[in-house]
Amino acid sequence: MTEEATTDEEQTAETMIRLEKLSKVFPGQDEPAVDDLSMDIYEGEIVVLVGPSGCGKTTTMKMINRLIEPSSGRIFLQGEDVTKVNSDKLRRRIGYVIQQIGLFPHMTIADNIATVPKMLGWDKERTSRRIDELLETVGIDNSYRDRYPKELSGGQRQRIGVARAMAADPPVLLMDEPFGAIDPITRDRLQDEFLRLQREIKKTIVFVTHDIDEAVKMGDRIAILKQQSKIAQYDTPENILTDPADDFVRDFIGTGASIKRLSLSTVSEIETADWPVARLTDSHDEVREKMRSSSRDHVLLLDEQNKPGRWVGKEEVQQDDTPLEESGRPAVAIVEGTASLYKTLDTMITSFKGSAIVVDEEGRYQGVVDFDTVLEATNAMHSSEEGREETAQDLQTGDDGR
């Protein structure tokens, strides 16, 4: 992904939410649920609060819109100290999505979405236009306007929940395990949809989950929280996966951190292997020449549009009577440049000779990657952090076969 590129922007981006020494002690408890938490959330980023249950992540999120009043500390929204302002008015500026969605069963879909606009005193026409707009944004047909929530499926309800939260176009959205109660397939689709939506709307989003995979997928930055909302690590998913700050983070990420890391890089970011390429229209001699001049025992043949056609090997190309279009085997393990390394590796494993052909969105040849190139790339990811925490790195990469 492009996180490396955007990190610089983020540092100059405006701070949307600032939490300053925030603490919460619930009445009748000795230990604080949230202890002295400070963090900055920049405009337009998705920050995921992730941690084991009971770590205080939901409490932390609910203090941002003051559904839970902090015991001490301060909250800033767009630079304004909102710790003491009217909490009802504050919440109308912050979208809120919860796992159970909480649609109002006795109100139509349109009325549900219109909740905040009505409170803000929008006129009917503006509200109605906004409802049309939002239904289109979340991909729900306009005919659902006057239906009731019980007539909708779980996924549809979740979409309406998101639409309702965005109704008055708040700059900030708080999402408490929004996809937690949905079946895995629908969840995956909703996550993708939401990420696509976020690219357009560019809200500042605080997202709570206990699922590290969801955090890695959704987050621009992830805050891994220990008990009492102590920040164990607050960084991009890439940095957290390649360089966990301590044993807690390492345990929390669990096994397969390196594999998860692969899903964050695209194949276009890594160097392709040096591979001999010829054309289907070339003569057998030309192909043999290409093969001789390289160390590889296979040549990739491209068609007129530069699309990968066939692989031919040393023996096959000797048979002059077989036309090139029919010799060797068809090139099938093909990935687009935007595919993640994870997907590329998956393709490679099932492919001939363990290599994948990279193409652009038109299907034109870009290069070939094999296990060696992927391994080199992952080593490069790790070595950038090496030396900082040598022993930890050794532990981490010990099972990677390095």
Added chain:
Amino acid sequence: MTTRQGASAKGAVGAPRLLRYLGMPVFLGFVCLALYLYVSAQQLDSIEKRILNADFLFSRVIEHIQLAAVSTVIVVVLAVATGILLTRPGTRGVSPVIIGLANIGQAVPSIGLLVLFAIVWDFGFWPAIVALVAYSFLSILRNTMVGLQQVDRSTIEAARGMGMTKTAVLFRIELPLAVPIILAGIRTALIINVGTATLATFVDAGGLGTVIDRGIRLGRDPVLIVGSVLTGVLALFIDWLAGVAEDILRPRGL
């Protein structure tokens, strides 16, 4: 008390519903017609004639309806308000006390309650009303509390999270969602009051109980039958009205 709503919440739709709506009044009409024909066929003596005439019976029916209606209106206002208060945070301490009192009100036999109020206060309409209110208070209180408590916490949290004030949440979310259960409680209270108002005659508050009482005391079977049947017809008719009201007032989408 709360079981009633289960049965009526899923109202039949279309033609069966219409039949349900029309069936009861038609049936009650036939019962009244049969009663009229029965009385017309009797040779009434002067005592019976003094009771079994339109004027006298009509006044008793009106008295009866007044007793039931006024007591129900008062108990709805009081019990729903109490139910709301007792489900707000901060009243947890008081709630068992109030429910205990309401329990006593319902546990004491209704005739005892009526006479007790008459002795310590006065005979007549208002003491009877107070007794009826005390007697039916619990059914509405309990249904109001249950109705408000069964509203999904996440729905309320979503509403609060979007910036609704506590009052707005109560009136726009909690109460509408509790309406079916509260209505069931009100219907129960109404039925209790229609039935118990029959006893109001013993504290000099009139009603159809007067007709039944005279029938027994004077040993006149036609009078007794007319009183009993009219009480039954009235109770069924009011229950029917309440059922229709429930269907109309229940929020859509539930």
